[in-house]
Amino acid sequence: MLEVTNLHASVVDAEDGEILKGLDLKVEPGQVHAIMGPNGSGKSTFANVLAGRLDYEVTDGDIEFDGESILEMPSDERAHNGIFLAFQYPAEIPGVRPWQFLKAALDAKHEANGEDKLSVREFSKLYDSKVAEVKINPDLMKRSLNEGFSGGEKKRNEMLQLAVLQPRLAVLDETDSGLDVDAMRVVADAVNALRSPDRSFILVTHYNRLLHHITPDIVHIMADGRLVETGGPELAEEVERDGYKRFLEEHAVATS
Amino acid sequence: MTTSSTPPQKISRETDLSDLEYRWGFVTDVDADIAPKGLTEDTVRFISAKKNEPDWLLEWRLKAFRHWETLQAEDAEPKWAKVKYPPIDYQDMIYYSAPKSPEDGPKSMDEVDPELLEAFDKLGVPLHEREKLAGVAVDAVFDSVSVATTFADKLEELGIIFCSFNEAVQNHPELVKKYLGSVVPYTDNFFATLNSAVFSDGSFAYVPPGVKCPIELMTYFRINTEGSGQFERTLIIADKDAYVSYLEGCTAPIRRTSQLHAAVVELIALDDAEIKYSTVQNWFPGTKEGVGGVYNFVTKRGRADRNSKISWTQVETGSAITWKYPSVILRGDNSVGEFYSVALANNHQQADTGTKMIHIGKNTKSAIVSKGISAGQGQNTYRGQVKIMPGAENSTNHTQCDSLLIGDRCGAHTVPYIEVQNPTARLEHEASTSKVSDDQLFYLMQRGISEEEAHHMIITGWSRDVIRELPFEFAMEASQLLKVSLEGAVG
Numbered sequence: 001m002l003e004v005t006n007l008h009a010s011v012v013d014a015e016d017g018e019i020l021k022g023l024d025l026k027v028e029p030g031q032v033h034a035i036m037g038p039n040g041s042g043k044s045t046f047a048n049v050l051a052g053r054l055d056y057e058v059t060d061g062d063i064e065f066d067g068e069s070i071l072e073m074p075s076d077e078r079a080h081n082g083i084f085l086a087f088q089y090p091a092e093i094p095g096v097r098p099w100q101f102l103k104a105a106l107d108a109k110h111e112a113n114g115e116d117k118l119s120v121r122e123f124s125k126l127y128d129s130k131v132a133e134v135k136i137n138p139d140l141m142k143r144s145l146n147e148g149f150s151g152g153e154k155k156r157n158e159m160l161q162l163a164v165l166q167p168r169l170a171v172l173d174e175t176d177s178g179l180d181v182d183a184m185r186v187v188a189d190a191v192n193a194l195r196s197p198d199r200s201f202i203l204v205t206h207y208n209r210l211l212h213h214i215t216p217d218i219v220h221i222m223a224d225g226r227l228v229e230t231g232g233p234e235l236a237e238e239v240e241r242d243g244y245k246r247f248l249e250e251h252a253v254a255t256s
Numbered sequence: 257m258t259t260s261s262t263p264p265q266k267i268s269r270e271t272d273l274s275d276l277e278y279r280w281g282f283v284t285d286v287d288a289d290i291a292p293k294g295l296t297e298d299t300v301r302f303i304s305a306k307k308n309e310p311d312w313l314l315e316w317r318l319k320a321f322r323h324w325e326t327l328q329a330e331d332a333e334p335k336w337a338k339v340k341y342p343p344i345d346y347q348d349m350i351y352y353s354a355p356k357s358p359e360d361g362p363k364s365m366d367e368v369d370p371e372l373l374e375a376f377d378k379l380g381v382p383l384h385e386r387e388k389l390a391g392v393a394v395d396a397v398f399d400s401v402s403v404a405t406t407f408a409d410k411l412e413e414l415g416i417i418f419c420s421f422n423e424a425v426q427n428h429p430e431l432v433k434k435y436l437g438s439v440v441p442y443t444d445n446f447f448a449t450l451n452s453a454v455f456s457d458g459s460f461a462y463v464p465p466g467v468k469c470p471i472e473l474m475t476y477f478r479i480n481t482e483g484s485g486q487f488e489r490t491l492i493i494a495d496k497d498a499y500v501s502y503l504e505g506c507t508a509p510i511r512r513t514s515q516l517h518a519a520v521v522e523l524i525a526l527d528d529a530e531i532k533y534s535t536v537q538n539w540f541p542g543t544k545e546g547v548g549g550v551y552n553f554v555t556k557r558g559r560a561d562r563n564s565k566i567s568w569t570q571v572e573t574g575s576a577i578t579w580k581y582p583s584v585i586l587r588g589d590n591s592v593g594e595f596y597s598v599a600l601a602n603n604h605q606q607a608d609t610g611t612k613m614i615h616i617g618k619n620t621k622s623a624i625v626s627k628g629i630s631a632g633q634g635q636n637t638y639r640g641q642v643k644i645m646p647g648a649e650n651s652t653n654h655t656q657c658d659s660l661l662i663g664d665r666c667g668a669h670t671v672p673y674i675e676v677q678n679p680t681a682r683l684e685h686e687a688s689t690s691k692v693s694d695d696q697l698f699y700l701m702q703r704g705i706s707e708e709e710a711h712h713m714i715i716t717g718w719s720r721d722v723i724r725e726l727p728f729e730f731a732m733e734a735s736q737l738l739k740v741s742l743e744g745a746v747g
């Protein structure tokens with residue numbers, strides 16, 4: 001489904017050099033991958049590059065989705081193809097209602113794929129059921145998108161979008177950071193409920209906490225812009241116990 | 257004739273919009289029945305005679321004209337606004353031409369400029385209004401005539417008068433005489449004075465005591481709006497405990513044949529009355545290079561008596577220059593004044609707009625929400641005055657001025673004047689300037705929304721506090737209008 005080969009990327013117009021330095025990753029349908037790594041290892045950069053953020057420039061390598069390179073594809077088209085990024089810091093959009101936004105997003109996806117749009121009534125029904133499912137306060141949904149939402153509320157709202165848009169590949173960028181136990185449970189429930197043989201997940205995370213609730217198939221350790229080790233859930237347990245020190249030392253990454 | 261892109265360029269009949277390839281314009285022959293070029297006392301007498309006006313009105317026009325001559329001799333137009341334009345030659349214009357007869361217009365929609373039809377589509381203008389807006393001969397438009405007539409009957413039943421200004425002068429002279437110039441005196445400012453001397457036609461509405469007007473009064477429901485010309489005069493009176501909502505203009509890009517427009521609107525809300533006045537202005541803004549475009553110098557003011565309320569809402573996307581400050585004189589105790597505005601300046605447009613809230617009565621309240629969008633090389637200025645007079649005990653004002661910048665060659669300016677002469681007053685002023693952020697765009701696009709649609713969503717969301725004040729159908733069109741007006745400015 002997703003194949004990333006030798007991916008190199010840097011911030012556009014920046015002089016700091018590369019952030020991603022030859023990342024390889026293969027995700028099959030139905031798999032849940034976790035990418036763990038210390039701060040500054042390039043995890044969020046990878047998530048954003050995957051989703052097509054223009055601030056980053058791919059300098060080498062390729063990203064293939066369904067066997068085709070998506071490097072030249074703008075982010076809205078990637079979304080239509082089923083790539084979804086749950087943001088670490090979702091943007092606030094004054095005056096735009098979450099309902100209106102999500103309807104527009106779903107309509108755009110249906111239109112791009114030559115499918116019928118949902119009527120307002122059909123969409124409302126879907127929306128209400130998903131709002132209840134992710135246990136987001138319905139009053140919140142009368143406000144502007146993400147405006148005045150707490151950290152946990154923003155993450156629930158991301159899960160609502162995930163549940164409505166039903167992407168084929170969902171990338172969760174540090175979705176667990178700053179969450180209390182209840183919100184963590186909501187995120188985990190949303191992901192677990194959506195696990196299916198044709199849907200894949202990439203969970204980008206610093207800690208093992210979320211992985212207590214979602215058991216990944218494959219765990220990668222990221223350091224210095226590359227995935228340096230790949231294994232099963234036991235890798236996540238090792239990180240929880242001993243931190244990233246061993247990985248950094250073995251792969252000769254400067255720990256400054 | 258040729259038009260030069262290098263200013264200064266004189267405005268005259270010769271730089272008529274029809275020469276400037278206005279997308280929406282179509283050239284029609286000027287009717288024979290026109291006044292000689294230039295402005296003299298004779299011109300004023302000619303206009304008044306053409307309209308068969310009573311002596312008192314001619315006298316009033318002449319007083320205005322004489323005053324205008326003194327202003328013209330001194331400093332001509334007011335110079336304080338942040339707008340630049342070449343000198344206007346007032347003697348090189350024509351101040352009266354007879355209203356066009358329906359036969360001059362296109363005979364059917366097939367003859368209408370396809371680009372105009374496309375604009376209707378983009379804006380979502382209802383089908384039955386399109387023919388009227390396109391200037392299709394009225395007698396061919398059975399639908400809109402019958403619609404208009406139905407409403408006319410309903411209004412008459414309630415005692416509501418809604419007609420052209422000229423008809424009001426003929427049929428309701430006592431009302432016109434009583435209120436004309438009572439809120440905007442002919443000495444008010446250069447353009448109001450000019451308008452008072454030479455106004456062509458406009459709208460008149462009167463709602464009797466205790467009557468709530470059941471429909472939104474729209475200028476384009478009236479059959480004889482065509483040809484009301486460049487110096488419009490509007491007078492709206494809500495008698496005691498009456499209510500009226502009035503819509504001016506429309507979202508469709510209406511053809512205008514002259515470059516200078518100086519309108520005056522006077523609103524009178526008597527005790528316990530409410531007037532809601534909404535404007536969507538989408539006149540020719542000039543070319544992308546800044547050639548041509550309408551100069552829109554408008555004086556709008558309302559008088560609010562005891563317990564009354566006047567609310568101005570405007571969406572200003574057109575004209576090369578917009579110079580207008582819809583104001584409220586809160587002279588009655590407990591009266592309320594509101595001003596909601598979205599002004600857009602794209603390419604070389606200049607907008608200098610805002611409001612004046614003059615608090616005279618006790619417990620008077622005013623609210624100002626101004627949203628300025630600047631794109632291209634557009635210059636957008638909010639200019640507002642809040643004045644609390646000594647007797648205005650416990651008055652409050654809340655002002656919110658937000659500016660949105662698109663690109664890095666445009667400008668946003670905020671010029672608030674606040675004058676408080678009573679210590680019990682409470683005033684709040686908030687101002688912000690923002691840009692459409694990359695984070696916002698990426699967020700929407702990552703969800704599958706196109707870049708253009710994402711911009712539109714962010715901009716209309718940002719303008720929402722104003723747009724939601726418009727009547728529903730109008731609000732939908734206004735939102736589309738913002739999108740159309742910004743085409744090419746984003747992305």
